[in-house]
Amino acid sequence: MIPDDTYGVLLVSFSRHSHQHSFVPLYLAHPRIRIVAVAEEPDADPALRTLNARWAKRLGVPYLENVDQALERRDVHIVSLAHEIERRAGLAVRAAQAGKHLWIDKFMGRDLAECDVVIAAVDQAGVQAIIPSYDYGDLLERGARAAADPRLGQLLGLHADIFFGKGWPRPPAVTGAVADAGEWKYPDLKRELLTVGSYAVALIQRCLGPIRLVLGCGGAHFFPAHAARSVEDFATLTLVDDAGRIATLGAGRVGVAAHPAGGPSRAWLVGTRSTAVTDARRPAVDHFLRDELAGADFHPSPDDPMQWASGPPAQATPLGRDGPGLTRALEDLVAAIDGVRPPAFGPRHARAHLEILLAGYRALATGLPVPVPLEEAGP
Amino acid sequence: MSPAAKPLPAGGADLVVAAAGDQAEAVRALATRHRLRAVVWTGGGRPRGADLPVCPAVAAALAHGPVSLFCALAPYGQLEADVRLCLDVGLRVVCAGPPTTSRRSGEQLAARAGLAWGGLLAAGPVSRRLAELRQRPAFGRPVYLRWVVGGGQGLARTWWALRDLLGQCAPLLSGPPLELWVLASRRGRGFHAVATAVAPDRAAAQLVVAPAHLPWGGDAMLLGTGGLLTADAEAAITFAGARPQVAAAPALYAELEWVAGALAGTPTPVAVETLEGDLRLLGALRQALRLALPVHLAPAGVA
Numbered sequence: 001m002i003p004d005d006t007y008g009v010l011l012v013s014f015s016r017h018s019h020q021h022s023f024v025p026l027y028l029a030h031p032r033i034r035i036v037a038v039a040e041e042p043d044a045d046p047a048l049r050t051l052n053a054r055w056a057k058r059l060g061v062p063y064l065e066n067v068d069q070a071l072e073r074r075d076v077h078i079v080s081l082a083h084e085i086e087r088r089a090g091l092a093v094r095a096a097q098a099g100k101h102l103w104i105d106k107f108m109g110r111d112l113a114e115c116d117v118v119i120a121a122v123d124q125a126g127v128q129a130i131i132p133s134y135d136y137g138d139l140l141e142r143g144a145r146a147a148a149d150p151r152l153g154q155l156l157g158l159h160a161d162i163f164f165g166k167g168w169p170r171p172p173a174v175t176g177a178v179a180d181a182g183e184w185k186y187p188d189l190k191r192e193l194l195t196v197g198s199y200a201v202a203l204i205q206r207c208l209g210p211i212r213l214v215l216g217c218g219g220a221h222f223f224p225a226h227a228a229r230s231v232e233d234f235a236t237l238t239l240v241d242d243a244g245r246i247a248t249l250g251a252g253r254v255g256v257a258a259h260p261a262g263g264p265s266r267a268w269l270v271g272t273r274s275t276a277v278t279d280a281r282r283p284a285v286d287h288f289l290r291d292e293l294a295g296a297d298f299h300p301s302p303d304d305p306m307q308w309a310s311g312p313p314a315q316a317t318p319l320g321r322d323g324p325g326l327t328r329a330l331e332d333l334v335a336a337i338d339g340v341r342p343p344a345f346g347p348r349h350a351r352a353h354l355e356i357l358l359a360g361y362r363a364l365a366t367g368l369p370v371p372v373p374l375e376e377a378g379p
Numbered sequence: 380m381s382p383a384a385k386p387l388p389a390g391g392a393d394l395v396v397a398a399a400g401d402q403a404e405a406v407r408a409l410a411t412r413h414r415l416r417a418v419v420w421t422g423g424g425r426p427r428g429a430d431l432p433v434c435p436a437v438a439a440a441l442a443h444g445p446v447s448l449f450c451a452l453a454p455y456g457q458l459e460a461d462v463r464l465c466l467d468v469g470l471r472v473v474c475a476g477p478p479t480t481s482r483r484s485g486e487q488l489a490a491r492a493g494l495a496w497g498g499l500l501a502a503g504p505v506s507r508r509l510a511e512l513r514q515r516p517a518f519g520r521p522v523y524l525r526w527v528v529g530g531g532q533g534l535a536r537t538w539w540a541l542r543d544l545l546g547q548c549a550p551l552l553s554g555p556p557l558e559l560w561v562l563a564s565r566r567g568r569g570f571h572a573v574a575t576a577v578a579p580d581r582a583a584a585q586l587v588v589a590p591a592h593l594p595w596g597g598d599a600m601l602l603g604t605g606g607l608l609t610a611d612a613e614a615a616i617t618f619a620g621a622r623p624q625v626a627a628a629p630a631l632y633a634e635l636e637w638v639a640g641a642l643a644g645t646p647t648p649v650a651v652e653t654l655e656g657d658l659r660l661l662g663a664l665r666q667a668l669r670l671a672l673p674v675h676l677a678p679a680g681v682a
Contacts, residue, residue: 091654131652153566153569155568156566156569156589156590157562157564157571157573157587157589158569159525159527159573159585159587161525161600163602163605163607169519169604169605171519171520171604175580175581176581177581213672213673214672215560215575217558217575217577217581217583218581218583219581220520220522220523220580220581220582220583222522222604234522234523234602236523236584236585237577238560238562238573238575238673240562240671240672240673244564244671245564246562246564246571246573247565248573248575248585248587250523250583250602254522254602254603254607255605255606257606258602258607259607264600264607264609268527268587268589268598270571270587270589270590270591271591272566272567272569272590272591273591274591275527275529275589275590275591275593276534277598277611292644345636367558369560369672370675
């Protein structure tokens with residue numbers, strides 16, 4: 001590819017379980033990216049199809065209810081894949097086989113077998129693929145920098161807490177165990193170790209060596225929907241890498257008005273010479289404006305009770321310009337397509353990342369440490 | 380006027396203190412309220428700038444004048460012998476952790492009047508304020524405790540710090556841990572230890588001891604269903620320069636309330652169960668270091 005080429009992006013789905021709406025401004029702002037169409041599978045539910053059509057109209061691009069047909073378009077170079085987890089692997093394989101580069105929202109597939117299929121397809125097709133959400137954000141960038149800083153000494157461990165201050169908790173009277181992974185899609189909830197914990201896992205994955213053991217705790221619930229299904233809205237993991245370094249994380253959806261910037265995003269890196277603390281919500285400008293505070297309505301919209309696509313009022317604005325790192329991620333994909341370097345977080349990284357999370361889920365369900373790779377753990 | 384010759388502050392007492400060099404700020408805080416007869420720096424030497432009466436050993440320190448209390452903020456090789464010496468001459472003794480790693484010695488010491496150990500973190504303002512706020516109805520039910528402290532220099536000191544952290548589970552979560560996993564690693568004398576604890580209603584704690592000293596009480600966070608409580612190691616005074624340093628106002632050091640409690644209270648003999656739990660925790664730390672794997676402790680193992 002000639003570096004000055006522009007790349008056409010096909011947006012596959014605006015599913016509620018995805019972040020396609022967050023990617024659109026990135027694509028619009030990038031001088032070498034242009035959105036060329038929106039596509040969806042023909043069996044998507046009517047509400048989703050309506051939403052897709054609305055976005056297509058808003059963007060002034062065609063809407064195609066046939067992904068394969070969309071993949072035949074010569075003006076499509078990149079597929080921005082943001083469907084439900086259960087559909088992603090199949091769509092990624094089809095896109096790769098059509099010779100399209102991939103921007104995959106969060107998880108490549110619902111299990112390791114699906115990840116392996118995507119990896120094989122991407123390798124065979126020789127396309128570039130990036131899973132942009134985890135490796136480019138402020139917390140990870142700062143954490144990685146601190147881990148490499150000689151003032152830290154040798155890294156002994158890393159401890160991270162990332163909470164989404166969203167939703168309005170109504171804690172159930174009874175707490176209980178957390179079921180293993182397997183079901184990701186629910187209409188009214190997300191599995192929050194996967195949704196929120198994944199950021200901390202990526203930081204741990206970057207700074208430590210390969211993880212070899214995972215321990216998990218969960219079951220103290222914020223939301224009745226999660227408790228009713230024995231799935232987690234909050235969990236904590238303890239991990240050990242192949243060099244004996246120790247990591248811990250706490251992650252979940254903890255309710256609005258619990259933090260001025262929408263939830264802490266903080267990590268401690270323990271070294272032989274010092275302990276570094278990094279906070280992705282700082283530096284920030286704190287704002288306490290009486291009329292705003294006194295009149296603020298923290299209640300989530302009835303249309304988005306868990307605030308998947310919205311957030312509460314904040315009293316601190318972090319100064320970083322690209323907190324989630326999506327702009328950096330897009331630059332990374334463009335550079336990869338240009339042939340400059342492979343993406344920092346591609347399919348193999350994503351597979352390893354999911355494996356850690358799956359081990360975490362198994363640990364939550366069993367109450368026992370789970371070895372990684374998972375094949376070592378047995379069925 | 381030498382520090383030891385200063386008049387006794389109102390309400391203060393004559394102390395002999397054993398402390399590590401990185402606890403100099405806490406020792407200075409004690410000196411604002413008490414008369415320090417002597418400070419024994421457990422690592423030897425003398426911290427820079429510490430205008431305190433230094434003595435190489437507790438036995439010699441007892442000759443400096445009347446002493447009300449011997450307090451050990453950090454463990455050291457001679458500690459058990461010094462504790463016995465002080466008890467023998469009728470002094471009260473308070474240690475930030477168990478003064479011995481021997482079960483037999485521990486049982487003997489635990490039975491002696493005038494000795495108490497532990498409770499340093501609990502006496503501090505962070506712990507007390509967290510415990511108060513945790514009771515507010517708006518806090519809801521506790522879900523998660525995170526606490527990161529320094530002090531991981533040597534196994535014994537790491538043990539004391541981890542023990543102290545675990546003591547926060549009962550007042551801040553729904554009760555003492557029902558499940559406890561201990562992990563540890565070391566490089567030279569620097570120890571990194573983690574306790575992952577689960578309370579009766581599935582609330583969890585991730586408690587971390589880092590080798591490097593963290594100012595003041597470290598970083599603490601308590602998450603409940605109704606919101607979040609946080610306290611970080613940023614303290615009252617920050618010296619921003621080529622080598623930034625932070626210091627807390629003396630009154631904020633946990634050591635002050637801890638010593639005050641030791642002086643005011645009637646120390647009750649240490650419970651055998653407490654000693655038992657302390658030693659099992661030490662055993663778990665040793666095993667975790669050896670195996671580089673999490674070590675599970677049954678509930679009886681938690682102090």
